[in-house]
Amino acid sequence: MILRRSAREWMGDAAVTAVGLAIGLLVLAGSREDYPAPTGWVDDVREAALGAVGLLVLMLFRKRWPVGVAVFLTFLGFTNSVSWGATAMSVYTVAVYRRWPSAIAVAALNATIVMLLFQLVSNPMSRQDRWEASVVFVLGYTVLVAVGMLVRSRRMLIESLRERARAAETEQLLRVEEARLLERERIAREMHDVLAHRISLLAVHAGALEFRPDTPAEQREAAGIIRQSAFEAMEDLREVIGVLRRDRPGTDDPERPQPTLADVSGLVTESRRAGGPVTLDEHVPDPGRVPSRVGRHAYRIVQEGLTNARKHAPGAAVRVTLDAATDLDIEVVNAVPPAKPGLAMPGAGAGLVGLAERVALLGGTLEHGRTGDGRFRLHARLPL
Structure with missing residues (x-):
């Protein structure tokens, strides 16, 4: 030691x-x-x-x-x-x-x-010299103690600042992790609606095939197994979603219909009514051919981009671009106003963390950051 x-x-x-x-x-x-x-x-x-x-x-x-x-x-x-x-x-x-x-x-x-x-x-030494020497030594010890206490105070202040920095970093990591988990939970709930719809269609068709009079016995038995398996899958899926919703306030309400790519225009219109100069540049020939899960995530990406623009660049012009030439390219660009002391709104980046989870789920890519011409660009590419 x-x-x-x-x-x-x-x-x-x-x-x-x-x-x-x-x-x-x-x-x-x-x-x-x-x-x-x-x-x-x-x-x-x-x-x-x-x-x-x-x-x-x-x-x-x-x-x-x-x-x-x-x-x-x-x-x-x-x-x-x-x-x-x-x-x-x-x-x-x-x-x-x-x-x-x-x-x-x-x-x-x-x-x-x-x-x-x-x-x-x-x-x-004379008596006066001895007293002068004593005073010099006492003053010397006083200076040493004062300097030492100042050094101790400075070290304690630096350690306190370091501790605060470590606590702030840990808190930031916890916020990011919580945002990631909440976004995964939200994605799971959205997938529940999609899977429930498809499994219910599978069960309906299997039931229709099972009860058709002209269905052979072997096919009728196989259709019954499919229908029963679909029913059990629905029950398992409902149980999993119930675990996610447990101890969450407000989760007893029924799920709303999930948005699609066609709803992006309505989202842009809503932002315009709120006073934001938003421009939509859409190059999607047939939005109906875009898979629903891709359209749902695209809607969330545009929604997060518009939210960030309103939060960090209020009043700035925003351009939303959708292009489905090969993959689905989503771009949200807004001007960044000059920073003003005391007016910058805090942000932990939790929304961008959630977008990264969504894009990674589809196997796409996500880019965000300032550009060379003083703008902020959010770009995502989702494979079709």
């Missing part, structure tokens, strides 16, 4: 240790100036060894046990002058990684010990 750090963390720890070393050397130089008594190589080795111990403890353990390291270095300072720099940086570390009461308590302990050393230990 102690050695498993990133390169950036090691660089930060090394920088803090280097600052502590610089402060310790300054304290050592000041003490040699105030105490000019000659020192031997033994004292130099002792200063270097004990100072190295303090700096090593600071670099390795300051983040894991900041308060313990600060207290240890405080008492280590009685034995040497170099470790005073490590002590000062340990106070800064406590302010960064612990709450303010711990930082103030550790700083007060160090400041008190420093002031007592200056006042009680006999030295050649």
Whole structure:
């Protein structure tokens, strides 16, 4: 745990240790100036060894046990002058990684010990010099604690913003997934009407064949099996749709007739009555030849395109194009007005997610986005 750090963390720890070393050397130089008594190589080795111990403890353990390291270095300072720099940086570390009461308590302990050393230990400094030195050390600890608390506040703010960003991203993913599931459920309900109609026709024809007087016995039996299977399929289908509708408000109402490609013109007319300049360019020779399921999805695509245009570009001209030369091409293009602060309507893109589900169900393609001439284009190609 102690050695498993990133390169950036090691660089930060090394920088803090280097600052502590610089402060310790300054304290050592000041003490040699105030105490000019000659020192031997033994004292130099002792200063270097004990100072190295303090700096090593600071670099390795300051983040894991900041308060313990600060207290240890405080008492280590009685034995040497170099470790005073490590002590000062340990106070800064406590302010960064612990709450303010711990930082103030550790700083007060160090400041008190420093002031007592200056006042009680006999030295050649005058009384005024000793008080000035004490004030300098107290101000230094105050600055370290203040800077450490500012760094802690900034880190907490950044972490809070990151947490909000992660929560917003998760919420967006949940909204998209919910929209996808709701669209699949809606598609399943629409398919229920289509399948129910076709299965009921199959059952009617099988029943007519079963009860015809001139039908051979073998064919009559086969027709009866087909009719019974169609009836059971209808029951199974109704049960599946019932599961989808369960716990959904308003699902007891009967399903409305599903739209077709021929209803797109009515949709455009309705948008014009609402005040939108919508143009329909239709190149479908025989709309009746377009399969009902393709026409139903085409209607929903145009409906979503017009809704997005009203929401994000109110009053802009919209052109709807339908072309059934080979496949069914659907295009909804509208101008994008310049963005105005405070007027942009929020959107989660759930409608486009639903369209992607519909198009993928038919094996088609869907494209949407801004064009080079400042317009928004929604294009879908549905195979016929």
